[in-house]
Amino acid sequence: MRNRPLAIANGSAVPFGDIPQFETSIFLETILDATAHSWNVSAYFGMPDRDETTLLCVLTRHTEGVIWVVGAKTREASFPSIAAICPQVQLFEREIAEQCGLKFNRHPWFKPLRFHPSLVPGRDAWGRKSGEQPPVGVMDYFQVTGDEIHEVAVGPVHAGIIEPGHFRFQCHGEEVFHLEISLGYQHRGIESLLQGGPHPATLRQIEAIAGDTTTGHAVAYCMVMEALSGIRVPPRGEVLRGIALELERLANHAGDLGAIAGDVGYLPTSSFCGRIRGDFLNMTAALCGSRFGRGMLIPGGTRFDLTEGERDDLLARLAEARVDLAGAVNLLWDTPSVMGRLEGVGHVPLQTALELGLVGPAARASGIKRDIRNDFPYGIYRMTNIPVASAFHGDVCARTMIRWQEAQKSMDFVEEQLRQMPAGNHAAKEPCSVSEGKIAVAMTEGWRGEICHVAVTDASGKFSRYKVVDPSFHNWPGLAMALREQQISDFPLCNKSFNLSYCGFDL
Amino acid sequence: MLRAILARIKQGHRTMPYPAAPLKMPERFRGYPVQASLCKSTALSFAAPGCPYGAFDTAGEGSLDLGKCLFCAGCQAGGVEFSNDFSLAATRRENLIVTPESVRCRVEPLSKELLKLFGRSLKFREVSAGGCNACEADINVLSTIGWDLGRFGIQFTASPRHADGLWITGPVTKNMHQALLATYEAIPSPKIVVACGACAINGGPFIDSPQVLNGTDAFLPVDLYIPGCPPHPATILDGLLRLLNKIG
Incomplete structure (x- = not known):
């Protein structure tokens, strides 16, 4: 077994067997070590099989133009989350959980991403019934409590000719303390359609x-x-x-x-x-x-x-x-x-x-x-x-x-x-x-x-x-952070300055 | 301020004269199919790869369903020819099916009662139900100064309560089904429904995905079908103007 990640060039193909499959701890350490040294997680996804899940992570370092691919296999129903120390993978882990039915232990925001049934029948990270469409947008939103705190909910249908998405603002007067963005309304099941192609x-x-x-x-x-x-x-x-x-x-x-x-x-x-x-x-x-x-x-x-x-x-x-x-x-x-x-x-x-x-x-x-x-x-x-x-x-x-x-x-x-x-x-x-x-x-x-x-x-x-992986997948959390300590009335302006894709995220 | 005025003078008056003057389409624009090209030999040569979206029916004489067609140029190699004619919209689903002998049925104007209500002011609430933002973008374009949709009394509103019709884009994802129906319910009657783009008509490139409902036809009464992926703004405007009996 190789013990180093495989470096490949942009727009190239290599035998799948060349991708090193690490033990869980080494796999996660590689991601943590790389992201601490300004590497980027460009893709992190699971390939579910009958009784095991193969996880693949594509790491990129822009300064040298290097792409690394690392893999890991797990037969467990759960996998350790590193989202709390590596925010880059927060959404990726939720995506893997939703698609492959793999539970991520100690994930700080462990909730569905696009609200579709698990792609592996009988395996669901939240223990939901197999094959049923989960109610979209229904999840535990992060809440701020206290005197004079109020919550503003916007969407899925917005005022203009734009795509749907749900926004939850925790506000103190006009000031936004926190914004949580919940998407999935545009989910067309593209990755499932591409499979077998x-x-x-x-x-x-x-x-x-x-x-x-x-x-x-x-x-x-x-x-x-x-x-x-x-x-x-x-x-x-x-x-x-x-x-x-x-x-x-x-x-x-x-x-x-x-x-x-x-x-x-x-x-x-x-x-x-x-x-x-x-x-x-x-x-x-x-x-x-x-x-x-x-x-x-x-x-x-x-x-x-x-x-x-x-x-x-x-x-x-x-x-x-x-x-x-x-x-x-x-x-x-x-x-x-x-x-x-x-x-x-x-x-x-x-x-x-x-x-x-x-x-x-x-x-x-x-x-x-x-x-x-x-x-x-x-x-x-x-x-x-x-x-x-x-x-x-x-x-x-x-x-x-x-x-x-x-x-x-x-x-x-x-x-x-x-x-x-x-x-x-x-x-x-x-x-x-x-x-x-x-x-x-x-x-x-x-x-x-x-x-x-x-x-x-x-x-x-x-x-x-x-x-x-659409760029919007990386950038939606950026919009949420941009709204902190801003006036809620500046949301349209901040939103437009990012102008992210809903369907690119929802796939 | 002075600079803004100077810029305004330099930019000039840019609203297009259409429909008073004809509109020039790009040479490679794929519009209404050349009916004669949908002949048997085309059907035969095209039968092997087939249309991935089921738009081209090779049985018999060969027919093209504009409601499913993405105008993707894929079948041009097989001999299907497209003209530059952007007038594609229809009031009935079956009128979107083109065969070598089919009589071209364009959009029929609204009934007299509805024209009396909507003829001078028609407002839509748009809902994107899985739309990829291409249809949405070219609807937005109609409200820019180049097209100036407002001059025909047509506008898109923020609230369904202020709307006379529902404008749908996207293949209708399962996750947007409920919100779409709620928006329809919130629009006061009488109301009209527009299915804009191949997705909204029949699912477009996502036809038969388990996560979509293959467009709006199954659960809402559609009054105007606008084909295209996405429809050219000219196609949309042409459909609307015919619906309001402003051209014909």
């Missing part, structure tokens, strides 16, 4: 994990499939994927900048950006016919190519959008009433961000330089460098500014790539045949942050497990 419908389900991150998740899935079947994407395909990824980031960042302006009541930027967001979506539609990049990607490359005329048209539209976006966003920094509302609100300190393992713009706004495009480069990012923007204030203002800085870098990138499109094919011709008994790990930087897909194939080349 790849099916013909798999890629479309991946694209709809989080609709606004269609390309981010689709690229991760295609990387998994390419690693498992040994296909190489031609350079032109990689460039087109990079352009689609950055257009997705641009559309969402532009939309968020407008929405944040709207939440502080500054209508000029709000209305301009709402429209400019559409300009970027329309550029994606020019690439593939769908404003959200649906149907753009296939394992091996992209479904659509770009003609020279289309390229020139995109360049012209990008130049126009750049002027419009700069004009709209720069108004924010020049308006004292806007800055007064953004600065100092929803503060997440660096230490908290590190302990929770935040990812993406939310992490970078708190001073963590963490970006998969830079730290674990994949696709076209292996050839070109996108500077990582970071701030250190950790407030709404920092999360707003990060978006604008990233948007500028993305526009530079798209322009550069459009100008120097490599010749050749945009997709590899080989058909996909998935190799057996492998594990593949793929990470991409979606506009919300790190997306991690892990696939394990069985002896017939089917997915025996396909794990998806």
Whole structure:
């Protein structure tokens, strides 16, 4: 038995047997030791079998760009929890408990996550009846008691056209002492659907994990499939994927900048950006016919190519959008009433961000330089460098500014790539045949942050497990912490500054 | 303040002239299928891989169910052709099924009584019941200055009590079923129901997942079906304007 974790590269596959299976204590010590030395838990999940559960943990260290995979097996009905000393795994442990029916001893917040029946019939971490849908949102919420303490419950249905989720605030007057977020309303059972795949419908389900991150998740899935079947994407395909990824980031960042302006009541930027967001979506539609990049990607490359005329048209539209976006966003920094509302609100300190393992713009706004495009480069990012923007204030203002800085870098990138499109094919011709008994790990930087897909194939080349970790899974606790000691009326603003995905979390 | 005014002048007037002037769709946009392409030979060449969502029925002449279709371009290799026509919505579920001979049935306007009530002001309460935020995002787009849905008297409201209709996105997850029904109950009668997107119509990419109810048809009376994954804002607006008899 190997006694060291296995280091693998982003977007590669190795024989599953090469993953070291540690004793429980060594497995947990490895995770604790690594996270204490600024490693991140990118994925932690269980693979239930009839009488045992295999636990796998994907640890990543951004400074060196190393991915470790470690495993452990247990035949017990319970497993020791390390959530109290390693908050990064708090949600992961609850997820494993809910899916595999494994009870985590001494977990400080041991409650369901998505409110679905256990995936292993007859094994339930909370001793509930087999196969029954547990009532969603019914659990013990953390409560603050005392004179003048009151509780505010919001959701699942919210006021706007947004996804459902339940929020419980413990308040003292206007001040929020604690916020607990309970999700699961959007649970569509995606991981169960992916099992036994790849099916013909798999890629479309991946694209709809989080609709606004269609390309981010689709690229991760295609990387998994390419690693498992040994296909190489031609350079032109990689460039087109990079352009689609950055257009997705641009559309969402532009939309968020407008929405944040709207939440502080500054209508000029709000209305301009709402429209400019559409300009970027329309550029994606020019690439593939769908404003959200649906149907753009296939394992091996992209479904659509770009003609020279289309390229020139995109360049012209990008130049126009750049002027419009700069004009709209720069108004924010020049308006004292806007800055007064953004600065100092929803503060997440660096230490908290590190302990929770935040990812993406939310992490970078708190001073963590963490970006998969830079730290674990994949696709076209292996050839070109996108500077990582970071701030250190950790407030709404920092999360707003990060978006604008990233948007500028993305526009530079798209322009550069459009100008120097490599010749050749945009997709590899080989058909996909998935190799057996492998594990593949793929990470991409979606506009919300790190997306991690892990696939394990069985002896017939089917997915025996396909794990998806959306950036929102890491970041929802960050929003809860941002609300501490804030006015409850600042919740919409803080929420918008994170703009997390409900369905990406709920899967 | 001066800067804001200057920016306003530079940004200009951006509300599109549609429906007074036609709308230009992206070249690769996949809209109403070319009926002639749904012929027997296409059915044969496409029969082997088949449509993973059951949208393309290869039995007989071949038919495409727009309510199940994700417009994913997967069947273009098999010979199914899509036109640029974004007018896809329908008032009846069966009108979404396209065959080489089918007569195209677009959205029928509301009844005279309902038009009298809703014709100049129609408010929706939107509920995402497992929607992936793509449908939701493109509904939000309709309220931006580019589309300005408000100019037609159509708005989305925060409270179901202020609404005239329920707007559903998502395949209806088991965990949202109760909240969706409660919202429907909270809307005063008479009310209409809109199923927006492939998920809300028939489950979309998540059709037959044990955690979803395959859309709204089984338990709510739907007045407007808007196909797409997600529907283009133009498809949504076209459906709404036809429902209110503002175009036809």
